[in-house]
Amino acid sequence: MSEYAVTNPATGETLATYPTATDADVENALATADEAFRGWARTAAPTERAALLRRVAELHRERRDELAAISVREMGKPLAAAEGEVDFAADITEFYAEHIDEITGDSPIDILGEGTAVIRRAPLGVLLGIMPWNFPYYQVARFAAPNIAVGNTILLKHAPQCPESAAAIAQMYTDAGFPAGVYADVRLTNDQAADVIADRRVQGVSVTGSERAGSAVAEIAGRNLKKVALELGGSDPFLLLSTDDLDGAVQMGVDARLDNNGQSCNGAKRFIIVDDLYDAFVEKFSAAMADATVGDPFAEGTVLGPLSSLAAAERLAEQVDRAVAQGATLVTGGVRDGAYYPGTVLTGVTPEMDAYREEFFGPVGVVYRVADENEAVDVANGTPFGLGSYVFTTDAAQAERVADRIDAGMVYINIVLADSPELPFGGVKRSGTGREMGLLAADEFVNKKLIRTAG
Missing domain, CATH: 3.40.309.10 (Aldehyde Dehydrogenase; Chain A, domain 2)
Incomplete structure (x- = not known):
């Protein structure tokens, strides 16, 4: 039986099941995301990326009723709260489209000698996002939107109880006109997720979830020298x-x-x-x-x-x-x-x-x-x-x-x-590392490349 299923917590009824990815599916997703990165990062202008993200925000608003109903069935939140979450996900996605110049522009450095120096932000490549069930749209938006804006490509493993919202998000990226492989929903097992983190084509992983999940992912990422961002529990x-x-x-x-x-x-x-x-x-x-x-x-x-x-x-x-x-x-x-x-x-x-x-x-x-x-x-x-x-x-x-x-x-x-959307979100101690939302989020998975030119 698939671990990905929509089970209405109000009734206990399983409404739908979804198959987990085969190993062939995983390899295809990795290869497509890696290939997409080479074109997306190097040939898609920031303004093009911004226009596509803006369309994703519009689709959230156009499909608000459908998206909200899905999350009510998946995790039981009141409908008004679900509608508000969809609106917030749209606002977050739009924020990164509107601030694309700040996200991708060079940052000059005042140097002591002659010449110039700038920090140029370059994307890292394929990223894996491991997302929780409690905010199925908002959590994805705050990870995916800034990283797509800077030129990374995304593999998204959503919570096993949220396969329908995960599929709906992926469909919005497709319908907005994104190239294949820029954003992909992949229903991974935990073992497959570990293999994806270790894969040479994957450059980083972001996790929102429990301390246990964050610790397990960070261990694998550290062993493979991958950048990791963690948003974990709080009290x-x-x-x-x-x-x-x-x-x-x-x-x-x-x-x-x-x-x-x-x-x-x-x-x-x-x-x-x-x-x-x-x-x-x-x-x-x-x-x-x-x-x-x-x-x-x-x-x-x-x-x-x-x-x-x-x-x-x-x-x-x-x-x-x-x-x-x-x-x-x-x-x-x-x-x-x-x-x-x-x-x-x-x-x-x-x-x-x-x-x-x-x-x-x-x-x-x-x-x-x-x-x-x-x-x-x-x-x-x-x-x-x-x-x-x-x-x-x-x-x-x-x-x-x-x-x-x-x-x-x-x-x-x-x-x-x-x-x-403009306020950074994240914690310290066992609540995690790194920041999401705000302009800081767009700096988590980039190469802050120094370019120094002689006078």
Whole structure:
């Protein structure tokens, strides 16, 4: 049986299966991508690449309803969220088309001697992208668009539960008029993916996924001297140090925790609240989490659809149950119904518990009481992760001070859900290496070639 299948998490019904690639399919994909690179990088002008990317963005918007429905069936996100994701993928793709000159232009260097020097960005070649299920369009756009813009070619291994969205993305690149081999969807097994990374024609690999997946891929890439970019897990802190609008802060906390059914790497997961706001925050936050509508992801008004699979819901339930067994307090939620899991709040988690260091990949918020700014920063930094973070305070100087002290790739001050195509995305520690989105993304897989000319 193929490991690539669309199984609706709302019903448990397997809607379609797709065959994995044969070894011959893999070799053909590699050879075609390698051949395409030689023409794409050297003969396709940046303006041509930009025009084709702009058409891919347009196709996302034209096919929005179809694309959104696919991802609801594949991983259970509410329809409105799925539509928003398609829109964001279009915006990201268009961003790189609009900024093609900045991405591909030379960067002059002021030199000490006579003559000139520039950095010229040259593409590396064939890249492998290994993508997750939680944002089947957005994750692909932020990897593929900048790398295609600079002249690389893409082999894309999507998550096994997302074969239909993967095929739809590949079709958009074909329909936009891209040459064969510039973008290809390949349903690889893990063993085949390892062989592709090792292949001499492949110059780099980007992974968004779990720590385990990232570690395994990085090991293979390192052994074969390949560039690797990793965007892995997160347990992002939400620090509330002061506020003149507690209800507003609570609502932003709920929004940041429940986005994408709580299955977002950079969703707020640990809520670190100063002592004088703690009791009121827990009361209001728990009530709002409990009120989040759980139901059919296609239904209007649904806030929480099912988790991505029954297995994902079972894992989350086991984590919560284990936290309670180790001494945490379950304030609300915590009762699984098939693949559905309600908004859940835990308090009383201590450093001795597993939950202090784990990522809860679902609608579970852990709330901590702290005495002051220093303790808040200590708790925020007290995990192996360092992806994003959120700081809420009415004191601008405190905001800057805390932002400097947090060990994370991103700090958002008094705002949530503010990702945007021009803003780089990535983390430190066990949350990964490298950056996606923004202009930094286009520098991940290029040869920054020095060209020095005599005076």
